[in-house]
Amino acid sequence: MKNLKELFKNILHPAGIAGVILALAIPFLIYLGPNVGARDLIRTLDQRFPLPLFLAQLTAGIVLFGLLWKDFRHYIFEHLPPKPYLLLIFLFAVLATIFAGTQIEARHRVQSDESVFMAIAQNMYHNQTTGTCDEGEFHDGVLDCFQNSDSFKTKGLSFLYFLGMPFFGSDLHWIFKFELAMLFFAVLLLFFAIRAWTADDFTAFLTSVILFVQPTVLFQFRSMSVEPLYIFLFALSLWMFKWAFDRNTLKHWILAALVLGFFAETRQETVFCFLAFLFIAFPRILDKKDWKAPAFLVTLSLCSVPVLLTISYFQGYGFQGGAYSAHGHFFENLQSNWSVMTKPLTDSGILANPFLSSFNYLFLIGAFILLSLCAKEILSKRFGAFSKMTLFLVLYYVQAYMILENVSGDFNIEINQRYALVMMPSMAFLAAFAVRILSGTVFFLLGKSEWKKNLRFSFIAAILLALIFSGNTLRYKESFNKNIMYNRNHLTTEESEIWKWLNAQPKKPRFFIYGRPWHFTGYGVSAIHYNRARQISQDSLQRLIQKYNGEVYYIRGLDCWDSKTYHAKAVEHRIATTCDIFEREIKLEEVYRVLITNNYWVRIAKLGQRRTFDPEKLFQFGIWAGYPETKTFVFNSAANYESDEPWKIRFALNGDSIFEKPYAAGNFSDTLVGPILKPGFNHLEAEIIDTVKHESISKISAMRFFRFEGALQLSLIPPTSHSQGWGDLHTNASVDGNPFTVESQQYPDGFGTHAPSKTTFNLRGEFIRLTARIGLDEESLCSDGIRYQVLGDGKTLYQSGTVSLSRSDSLDISVLGVNELSFITDTLSSKDCDHVDILLPTLYPDPKSIKPEK
Structure with a gap:
């Protein structure tokens, strides 16, 4: 207590008092702003202040580092590990980088989050603002942003992209190479940081190995999410902080504060880990009455302004919701997250989640050992190394609490599993700490209590353990190759498929209309939202199409589909109605379609002219009756649109053209004598055609069953027995009770079941032929396919191949x-x-x- 009083006395001088007041006033006034009517000011500052501050922060850091360069070189050489460990950690960093670069596909973890960072970077580069460019057009390499929005994402990652754009270009696909370089240096930095604080090569090396063989860490580094930057900056901050701690000069502490301040720009919650660093810093910066403490505190507070502005502007905002909304679910989330992180393999041997259970259990053992050693020190009335380490970690984990409490921190929502990376560096250290203590116990029992002091012995032990941990990860190579983290995420798969298509096209300027246009603007491609596109006049739309030489595209993606296409706990806003209206208002020519995660279709279409009509309501008709003697039929129809367009209606029966007539509003009926009706289902189709442009305006179809020659619908015969894997058998409806929809075509008649199933009918030997079509209903798009067979009195009459969502099967036996x-x-x-x-x-x-009818 006496020592604490002495320390705090050293801040009681004019500069110290002023520094403390200013350092506290900055966050207080920023957080107070929205509560006293200054929310618009906070918003403006949030969009305008970060970039100049980052540039000033970078400039100051470079100048200070230049002034301290000679000291830095001396410090590095003073703390270099033995050459064997130096070569070993370098080799591991290379191998980890190669493994990630060759075994994991480079693509985003979830499309929106990473694209926001990119769209902010584009705005930084082109417009010197840190708002997200939601919609914009690139003119001669310059971004005209139509819609800026505030984002609760921090701006640090975007600033790094901004710094790279003059050298690597505004097409930000280069960030995936950048992330591999960051992975390599993060491995080295973490080793040097832990070694600087512990003077223990063995523990430092194992910490890096254990962390960077974790699947989720490797996946995140390949997805370029912000959490890998967090790991990189955590290691850098810890290392630079040790340098400042050892040298204890004003320049060193200001430089450490500059680095820590940028560390805060990775996640909003990172500012809360400053408590742990302040705990380490106070005994050194308060060792005498000078400028170190006030300069460090003010620099740290000032450099945190960007993240403080974001926190202030979004205070009270529900970051996520769903079944586990933010606030009040911390312990629930903690329990469920542990379950996710220790979940066993799937039946096929693939990781259920990108976590290794062994890592988590080693962390628990390390935490238990550390707490035991801390308790031993406290009982002996000492505040030793283990007590300090424990207090640092407790204070450091305050940010983890803030994450799990302030967002829906449930790892069952797969995109939230990235939060684990905030805790994983310290968890890896405790896991390595557990290995070191347990290894020491084993060697002590073997009479080798001095093994750690024997470089050769500890080095061999480190190699063996690195091989064990790395080998454990390599066992799951198939899990990496199958992209277990990506393939369950709809949006990242959607983005990947869109860019696969786009990269296969000739390079030329293009313009996109999409539900999340910032995904395109982030890559330097022009894009707007559906709503803005609907407001464009016909003349402006035609000018836009001419400007891009017809390369204007509409994409129907995840946002256009219903609530079944996303995780029930996630917050997603569907705009299906807007998409449906857009598709009716604008003529579209589909150029590409792909099934996403077996869940929904992404459709890409070229834009044509704006319509003044609803194509689905232009024309209606139905078959009235059919006459078996003549096989003629009567139908009625209604043309609902007064048009002077050069249109005609072309009719086809069962795929054969039968006649055509001019399109004219009104009702009419006709008896068709020439066309031949067939027994069973007959399909009549009407197509409206523009006779000048020779293009289809609309297609309408109707289907009718005729019992000529005794043809009979099987759906009229009740099954004698039935069983199925899920749900109940439905007649004339899918298993979910919806109208049949197979390969985007609707059907009126049949049975809806769920494989595996068996449905039996009694035909009494009265029939000679059976026709049908078997397909997978598009009400659920996640099937990997089925096969079916038809038995007659126990004998196989037909065995199908694979029936998939894009391939139904025709039966005629x-x-x-x-x-x-x-x-x-x-x-x-x-x-x-x-x-x-x-x-x-x-x-x-x-x-x-x-028998002939009488």
């Missing part, structure tokens, strides 16, 4: 003499979402057995 008919559907590797539709099943009797 003989059922001559069959009494018991069975449809059997089988799953492939997964039974999820196998919604099978047996469509238009039709039975045909022997024509000779049909």
